[in-house]
Amino acid sequence: MTTLDYRAIDVDNHYYEPLDSFTRHLPKEFKRRGVQMVQDGKRTWALMGEQVNHFIPNPTFDPIIEPGCLDLLFRGVIPEGVDPASLMKVDRLANHPEYQNRAARIEIMDAQNLETVFMLPTFACGVEEALKHDIEATMVSVHAFNLWLDEDWGFDRPDGRILAAPIISLADPDKAVEEVEFVLGRGARMVLVRPAPVPGVLKPRSLGDPLHDPVWARLAEAGVPVGFHLSDSGYGAVVALWGGNPKFEGFGKKDPLDQVLTDDRAIHDTFASLIVHQVFTRHPKLKAVSIENGSYFVYRLIKRLKKAANSAPYHFKEDPVEQLRNHVWIAPYYEDDVSLLADTIGVDKILFGSDWPHGEGLEDPMTFVNDIPQFPEFSPEDVRKVMRDNALELLGANITATA
Template identity: 85%
Template sequence: MTSQQKLDFRAIDVDNHYYEPLDAFTRHLPKEFRARGVQMLTDGKRTYAVIGEKVNHFIPNPTFDPIIVPGCLDLLFRGEIPEGVDPASLMKVDRLADHPEYQNRDARVKILDKQNLETVFMLPTFACGVEEALKHDIEATMVSLHAFNLWLDEDWGFDRPDHRILAAPMISLADPEKAVEEVEFVLNRGAKIVCVRPAPVPGVVKPRSLGDPVHDPVWARLAEAGVPVVFHLSDSGYLAIAALWGGKSTFEGFGKKDPLDQVLLDDRAIHDTMASMIVHQVFTRHPNLKVASIENGSYFVYRLIKRLKKAANTNPRHFKEDPVEQLKNNVWIAPYYEDDVKLLAETIGVDRILFGSDWPHGEGLADPMSFTADIPQFPVFTPEDTRKVMRDNALNLLGINVAAAA
């Protein structure tokens, strides 16, 4: 890792998070769905998330109090833990009350000023596990996410006049007609991005591909509006694969894990998500649709390209356009900070790389701007290349003229 670079512009961080308050899903949830949706139940001093009438462990402590310190697990994810140091000792926590910026927009904007960030994509934490937990009840899924989006716009704003925070409403495709209604709802409220789970779409009879033509009205509307789709790391249901090998079938945020689960699953969900979008011709039917992979790493790209090439060679009549070129044209990638950014640039081009810090999560960066230390410096990357990664590529993803925004 090189030293942190000083920038003469404010950056755009596409991977920022809030910590949801206990009423994020219940504040606007209709009474008749209380038992079927998300509930927060307290037993003594412990609060549990109950989703679809089952205790859910995606987030073990949904109060987020105490809360993990941003970036404290950096060495763990870089594989640089000093010899003799217990990985568990890296975990540090703070009182939630000491950090209003985790749940309050005005407090967060003040932090953005200190961090030299102009704009951030604001993404969920707890909510990333809800659709999987409710996949057996599609009606409750759609109602619950609508209630969540009402809370999100109320507390954070899909897009306020200062444009500092772009909160991403959650869109489920489980009910195709309701999905279109929800997209129209969030667009009318000013949403500039939407978040879709990287996973097969739950269905009444069986799951569906994201590329199933039944979802075309959603992709068409987003393409028409110029609003990109963010596929953020979530509970994608892939622990069902680990269960085939004797592992757990349900996601748990913390606690002892079998390393085989990570080897089996890793970035498989985002790999398969992008494959479904490309192979099932979403970008052929909707060439203006833009999507971004955030907090999924970048190494899946190389395996995906290899497999797309093979699929195109063996099924030439299926592909109306070069699938690899569609990946390079329609997909933006936010790599993990420990990834090889130079290799990614050589593979898909520097114009499709985004900067994301995952702040304030423990596995992210303590200082978002330290991401520049992981970007190759001149002559490998020019100052213009660094600016693209740290700012301009995000503007292009949003459809904003870079020169006008300079």
């Protein structure tokens, strides 16, 4: 394993949800309106709002893909003649208690030289889109999930090793504030909001709609950042415009046009909505972080923000590009150009995220450091910022603490 003389902080770790993550605490009256797990012979199906959902084709996660087995695919360096499908390797879930058990995960973190991880969802990233037609069921389901999450993983326990990020849906603005207060009361250090238009009863809303200001204000006051992680953001609607499948499906053969049309579009539009609709201007202490969305959207967004500011200078009270640089942290894909990102937003806003234990992530999280250009491009102090200190700054923690 790659070693450093300090322990790192990985902002992109994942659990694999058990079958009852959404149902354990779901009120009985919402059983058919929320998430259901239905057994059909040997197959288990996830029903969301009574419709079969394929965001995660096998919600049992058994068998489960091996960490990092798709590395060559995502680096674009598959040897000639090798079928990309042959890279897929799986194992039995029973062989990996660390995927669903906190104590077992900490043992793995010790071996990986990780001090702290941000623990993020897998299955849950597809639920809000599937339930967006039923806002009441969405809010109840999210609350039930957060109860499970704190119970099994802990938003923040005294050891500080695992920071599980609860989900906040903005679909019902009043309930969203209640949920923020609930998770903050239980010690949440970061929350996740889906990078997508906010579902509404009459029409969708921008994330920058003033209806959501009470949420942003409370998070800013608490010093708790909002994270935007790759999810089903409903951009299948764009694919459908071009004759494709509007449903997000996690695996299997797809029309390559789908990815070309939608790749990193949701996170680009998410930060565009926050900046153009002046969320950071109204809430100057709010922090935001992009996780598992790559970093190339940043350059396109900056170009478009500059053009918007030039075209409508009367609209912006603050430079929109500076808002991005001041308020937003980015966890790039390991295959991204980290030097270019540092030149664009500054090394202080770059975070280390491995996506472990997903197949498209890194087999060994600490090998991320091998993709950071070394001195003179990145000094040892810069590398430490990316691998550890920037995450502490994001959390508002003391970065002089002993590693």
